[in-house]
Amino acid sequence: MSHYTPDLQTEIFTPAADEDASTAGRFAKWLDAEGIGFHDGTADPEDLPHYLAAFRADRRVLWGVHDTAQPAEALGADHPVATYGTMVHPLNVGGAQLDAHQITAVTVRTSHRRNGILRSMMMRDLREAKHRGLPLAILTASEATIYGRFGFGCATFTQSIEVDVRERFEVTAPATGTTTLVAREHAVGLAERIFEGFQASTFGSVGRQHAYPRRAAGEWGRERPVEDRAVRMAVHYDGAGEPAGYVSYRFAGWETTPYTMKIVDLVASTPSAYLELWRYLGSLDLVERITWDGARRDDALPWALRDRRCYQVKGTEDVLWVRLLDVQEALGKRSYRGSGRIVLEVLDDHGLADGSYILTVVDGAAQVAPVEAAAAPDATLTVNALGSLYLGGVQASTLAAAGGLTAHADDAVTLLDSLFGRPQEPYCITHF
Numbered sequence: 001m002s003h004y005t006p007d008l009q010t011e012i013f014t015p016a017a018d019e020d021a022s023t024a025g026r027f028a029k030w031l032d033a034e035g036i037g038f039h040d041g042t043a044d045p046e047d048l049p050h051y052l053a054a055f056r057a058d059r060r061v062l063w064g065v066h067d068t069a070q071p072a073e074a075l076g077a078d079h080p081v082a083t084y085g086t087m088v089h090p091l092n093v094g095g096a097q098l099d100a101h102q103i104t105a106v107t108v109r110t111s112h113r114r115n116g117i118l119r120s121m122m123m124r125d126l127r128e129a130k131h132r133g134l135p136l137a138i139l140t141a142s143e144a145t146i147y148g149r150f151g152f153g154c155a156t157f158t159q160s161i162e163v164d165v166r167e168r169f170e171v172t173a174p175a176t177g178t179t180t181l182v183a184r185e186h187a188v189g190l191a192e193r194i195f196e197g198f199q200a201s202t203f204g205s206v207g208r209q210h211a212y213p214r215r216a217a218g219e220w221g222r223e224r225p226v227e228d229r230a231v232r233m234a235v236h237y238d239g240a241g242e243p244a245g246y247v248s249y250r251f252a253g254w255e256t257t258p259y260t261m262k263i264v265d266l267v268a269s270t271p272s273a274y275l276e277l278w279r280y281l282g283s284l285d286l287v288e289r290i291t292w293d294g295a296r297r298d299d300a301l302p303w304a305l306r307d308r309r310c311y312q313v314k315g316t317e318d319v320l321w322v323r324l325l326d327v328q329e330a331l332g333k334r335s336y337r338g339s340g341r342i343v344l345e346v347l348d349d350h351g352l353a354d355g356s357y358i359l360t361v362v363d364g365a366a367q368v369a370p371v372e373a374a375a376a377p378d379a380t381l382t383v384n385a386l387g388s389l390y391l392g393g394v395q396a397s398t399l400a401a402a403g404g405l406t407a408h409a410d411d412a413v414t415l416l417d418s419l420f421g422r423p424q425e426p427y428c429i430t431h432f
């Protein structure tokens, strides 16, 4: 809907140690452009140094597309009309923590939308990430309709739950260890340490940004990097006295009935720490309901309750979307179940991951080699379907029924189901 011809230039920068954190700097303009895309207000000037420090700690790379031909009264040309950000954090794929190329902060201003700006940033970025040797790209999506066209497949999920913690709530597992509120000055360090244990042991988890432990500790609020004194954090110490889980929570206020405690963040590195945190939550006096939007789809909690109807699922959300860039590396590093051999043909319109690969799994460890296109594949699948299959959160049989995967050999789908299947679902509680 432009009534003029935009003149676009892309600036890519990694905020430097001496980056200008004032409202006049490029960082503030970039952040404001991102805020416009997500309908957030302009950041408070005193918050900018905190955001800058966080972005530097995350080693974020920021893209801004500038239009030098806008009407005179428009936001200045130094104010991006589109933003895009990347960073790299580990993704737990069982056998390894893979460097995953994370894509975030994707916005295009209303006046410039649907002119291919996202497409050109995304395709350039994916090509460059592949060139740098990153095996896959990941993102969390605002809408499910945007990223399939770029080869992403929806791969992990969480559930929103409500738990009735009135008299009928009781965790039946025998109690272990101790759970207690922790002092604020220790909360960030404990959150970091506990998440580290969770990341090491949780298939599908992604390392977290600088802001996460601060929000969990109440050092940062949800909206601003300033203290939120309503947030409390309790830590579970296991039988050996080791911190094995934390829950941070915030009361919804006396006007909300039933009286509700909202979980801000819950991270448990063992199943018993998880149940103990719930035992603790269930014993908060005056609270009638706990809400949380980060539960596993295969949550053990209802199976550990005297009355499983205390537990209600309110919705399922997709979390990670995965886009393979180097099939050999990504499939080769993942751990599998059992043994088997299969030839997969991957279709990728963008030419980044297409080809035929032979996957040979022996006792859970894989070897992957490209094969001649002429070799008959046992199954053909789109790169999107492979992204969904990759972490085992979606079954090959489901993808086959949906049309993204076609079997050419009789047992191909059964074999893929058993190789890629997991004893537990992949679980990512990091949004970015």
Ligand SMILES: CC(=O)SCCNC(=O)CCNC(=O)[C@H](O)C(C)(C)COP(=O)(O)OP(=O)(O)OC[C@H]1O[C@@H](n2cnc3c(N)ncnc32)[C@H](O)[C@@H]1OP(=O)(O)O
Pocket: 037, 038, 103, 104, 105, 106, 107, 108, 109, 112, 113, 114, 115, 116, 117, 118, 119, 120, 139, 140, 141, 142, 143, 145, 146, 149
């Ligand atoms: C990882 C993240 O950051 S998730 C956050 C994504 N951002 C947002 O939701 C903020 C609000 N939305 C926006 O800023 C923009 O609409 C964006 C960034 C989603 C899209 O930017 P645009 O520059 O308009 O996209 P572009 O013109 O490159 O579109 C490319 C293709 O995607 C399609 N498309 C773009 N956005 C959407 C959408 N929201 N829903 C469906 N299709 C879409 C276009 O129609 C086009 O289709 P094609 O295959 O026929 O070419």
